[in-house]
Amino acid sequence: MENNEDILTKSGIVIFLEANKGSKSEGIYPYLYESAENCIRIMMQDDNPFENTELLPYDGKRVVVRGIMSQGKIFIINSIEKE
Numbered sequence: 001m002e003n004n005e006d007i008l009t010k011s012g013i014v015i016f017l018e019a020n021k022g023s024k025s026e027g028i029y030p031y032l033y034e035s036a037e038n039c040i041r042i043m044m045q046d047d048n049p050f051e052n053t054e055l056l057p058y059d060g061k062r063v064v065v066r067g068i069m070s071q072g073k074i075f076i077i078n079s080i081e082k083e
Contacts, residue, residue: 006068011083014058030055032075042075
């Protein structure tokens, strides 16, 4: 992880959506739905980014997550809990 100043706390609902249709990276990926205007791609730190098995139990659940925003605009979660 980065410096403590870089760690953010976010809350929302974990949803899995189809993304990158028609490309080599097409698949179902986890997102954090914060509002109608903001839905960000998420992944657990050290989880397989193609399987996202650590986030599957949270699908459809309201959560609070802590982590950092990667340069690729994916929020990397280091802690998650149901709200």
